[in-house]
Amino acid sequence: MTTDLLDPPTGTTARPTEATPPGPPELVIRPKSGWGLIDLWELWRYRELLFFLAWRDVKIRYKQTVLGLGWAVLQPALLMVAFVGFLSRYANLSSGNTPYALFVLCGLVPWTFFTTAVTAAANSVLSSERLITKVYFPRLAIPFAAAGAAVVDFGVALVMLAGVVAFYGQPVGPQVLLAPVFMGLILLTAVGLGTLLSAAVVAYRDFKYVIPFIVTLGLFATPSIYALVSFDTGPAWGWANPMTALTQGFRASVLGGPIPWPAIAVSSAAAIGLFLIGCLYFHKVEDDFADII
Numbered sequence: 108m109t110t111d112l113l114d115p116p117t118g119t120t121a122r123p124t125e126a127t128p129p130g131p132p133e134l135v136i137r138p139k140s141g142w143g144l145i146d147l148w149e150l151w152r153y154r155e156l157l158f159f160l161a162w163r164d165v166k167i168r169y170k171q172t173v174l175g176l177g178w179a180v181l182q183p184a185l186l187m188v189a190f191v192g193f194l195s196r197y198a199n200l201s202s203g204n205t206p207y208a209l210f211v212l213c214g215l216v217p218w219t220f221f222t223t224a225v226t227a228a229a230n231s232v233l234s235s236e237r238l239i240t241k242v243y244f245p246r247l248a249i250p251f252a253a254a255g256a257a258v259v260d261f262g263v264a265l266v267m268l269a270g271v272v273a274f275y276g277q278p279v280g281p282q283v284l285l286a287p288v289f290m291g292l293i294l295l296t297a298v299g300l301g302t303l304l305s306a307a308v309v310a311y312r313d314f315k316y317v318i319p320f321i322v323t324l325g326l327f328a329t330p331s332i333y334a335l336v337s338f339d340t341g342p343a344w345g346w347a348n349p350m351t352a353l354t355q356g357f358r359a360s361v362l363g364g365p366i367p368w369p370a371i372a373v374s375s376a377a378a379i380g381l382f383l384i385g386c387l388y389f390h391k392v393e394d395d396f397a398d399i400i
Contacts, residue, residue, distance in 0.1 A: 149245045156244055160252035164227065165259050179260035180267045183215040190215075190332045205362050209275050213358040214331030216264045217290065221297050221350060222322045224257035228301025229318050232396065233308050239396055246393045247386065250302040254294065261290070272361065282360050289357040289371075292378050296349055299382030306389040309396055329354055349374035349381070 150157065169176060191208045231253035232239070239246065272279065307314045329350045352370035359366045
């Protein structure tokens, strides 16, 4: 004989119930304010998003174009033709024992890479308005991915540079292995400056018109089309501009010649400092992006 369990207040039969399975863990997103540290761990968690954003930028850049990636070759090549055709004839610029065309191309390839990365990163946040206002992800992924997309252009331009070096029969020594180091420092400088400008462009739209001026001025302030004789006897901006030593170092690693290590050390410190300043300022103002973009 069985007896029912009665609920005293209601008089209903109480039946044992199954345990409710636990739900997914609750994720609480809290805004960070102030000059906080860079959350590299969060960026690493979203590394797949970073890759796909960079790949999206590459596809958008060459969508519905006839030459596609060929523009990555034409940009430095056409600039080289222009400078060789005019400056070598009328300005009488010296390139030592190296053919002037090859000398200029070794300076324009890293400079074009730098300007492409800075320009893309600086305008990336403003052009990602719909993405920023609808979904959460680390905002630093946007300028990082935009600058990283320029690496594809640089890889194509490197193939052209290797072909020109072989065409002129220029000997390449073991110090060419240092070229990736200089390019990494140039990318770090571009990411830092591009990230800083991307946050400034959102807050102050005037910076959008300053970027082309910075790029044009930087071309002549960087020894990409001429040789800087010495950092000791040269102009003061040779030390102030980190791209000066990095461009010199890249050219020396490809064509041979002395590498200005003291200036490289200063430029490396400047690149790291610019990267940290750009990321910290971006982190400080990113909470307001969705409201003012």
